[in-house]
Amino acid sequence: MPAPKKDQLIPFYREMLLARRFEERTGQLYVQQKFNGFCHLYIGQEAVSTGCLNAIRKGEDHVISAYRDHVQPMVLGMTPREVMAELLGKSTGCVKGKGGSMHMFSKDLRYYGGHGIVGGQVPLATGIGFKIKYKKEDNVVLCFLGDAAINQGQFHEALNMAAVWKLPCLFIIENNLYGMGTAINRTCALENLADRAKGYAMRGETVDGRDVVKTYTKMTELVEWVRKTSEPVLIDMQTYRLRGHSMSDPGHYRTKEEVTKERERDCLVLLQDVILSKKLATESDFEHWDEETMEVVEDAITFAEESPEPDASEIWTDVFVDEN
Ligand SMILES: Cc1ncc(C[n+]2csc(CCOP(=O)(O)OP(=O)(O)O)c2C)c(N)n1
Numbered sequence: 001m002p003a004p005k006k007d008q009l010i011p012f013y014r015e016m017l018l019a020r021r022f023e024e025r026t027g028q029l030y031v032q033q034k035f036n037g038f039c040h041l042y043i044g045q046e047a048v049s050t051g052c053l054n055a056i057r058k059g060e061d062h063v064i065s066a067y068r069d070h071v072q073p074m075v076l077g078m079t080p081r082e083v084m085a086e087l088l089g090k091s092t093g094c095v096k097g098k099g100g101s102m103h104m105f106s107k108d109l110r111y112y113g114g115h116g117i118v119g120g121q122v123p124l125a126t127g128i129g130f131k132i133k134y135k136k137e138d139n140v141v142l143c144f145l146g147d148a149a150i151n152q153g154q155f156h157e158a159l160n161m162a163a164v165w166k167l168p169c170l171f172i173i174e175n176n177l178y179g180m181g182t183a184i185n186r187t188c189a190l191e192n193l194a195d196r197a198k199g200y201a202m203r204g205e206t207v208d209g210r211d212v213v214k215t216y217t218k219m220t221e222l223v224e225w226v227r228k229t230s231e232p233v234l235i236d237m238q239t240y241r242l243r244g245h246s247m248s249d250p251g252h253y254r255t256k257e258e259v260t261k262e263r264e265r266d267c268l269v270l271l272q273d274v275i276l277s278k279k280l281a282t283e284s285d286f287e288h289w290d291e292e293t294m295e296v297v298e299d300a301i302t303f304a305e306e307s308p309e310p311d312a313s314e315i316w317t318d319v320f321v322d323e324n
């Protein structure tokens, strides 16, 4: 299996660190009421993004996701400035301030959102898979969804079609164990979510999504398998959300002890241990990267704060696309 090369580990760490610091500051900005609406942080799940999106051909393969979407576009190549400006509703944001937290989007990066309807992106992913096959393209589509989305009717219809038509789709369940305040074992009778693939005669896989080395290694194999066979796969990507569901989450559905225990398997800590044990860096390197990362995040915030709001005359532009 194609494991990450030694020289990929530090870039992976720094990418995940940027995601972590960006989201921590985003949470603070929200509390300071610098922006409104919904805000779902990705803290704890960074290894999923980095492990999956470095396994594809960025800008060629297609990616679609749910509303926990600030980090994935950055891994694909969107700048922190564009994401932060979008969060603050500024005209310099990736969709000119009209999307906000749940609707990051980039046609150039082939990143199609950012969807607030739970499971809404899944049939769209099947549609993208159909387009790839119909036009005989050499691409795949990655569809990220939450564990609670697998009990949506549209999930079933979309996966059934993808299997019957043999479409090049990777359906990645970001299984963080909860849908808002409800534990997955209260809404799904399956112990292994990947077993649901059997009902569609589809390949099912389980991946340790906190270990970026394992995630990248398995995803590289799966992406190339899907590209070659044009068959879909369902992946139970096991992760954990270290923060609340959104910004208003009292967290009564899980104990402090549980969260403390899960922090021991924080994906950043796991990767730091690998890098240190391989002697690829020292403790002071990590401190230095942290400082550099904070500068990037602060630069994004300053840029976003100083950017203009969209002009009122822009209200109808770029809302509908008239294109073949
Ligand atoms: C169709 C629909 N039903 C309900 C909601 C309200 N809702 C928003 S997020 C959420 C939980 C989804 O959990 P999961 O799919 O596991 O994703 P996570 O938030 O854990 O990333 C619910 C029920 C919604 N947005 N859309």
Ligand SMILES: [Mg+2]
Binding pocket: 146, 147, 148, 174, 175, 176, 177, 178, 179, 180
């Ligand atoms: Mg969930």
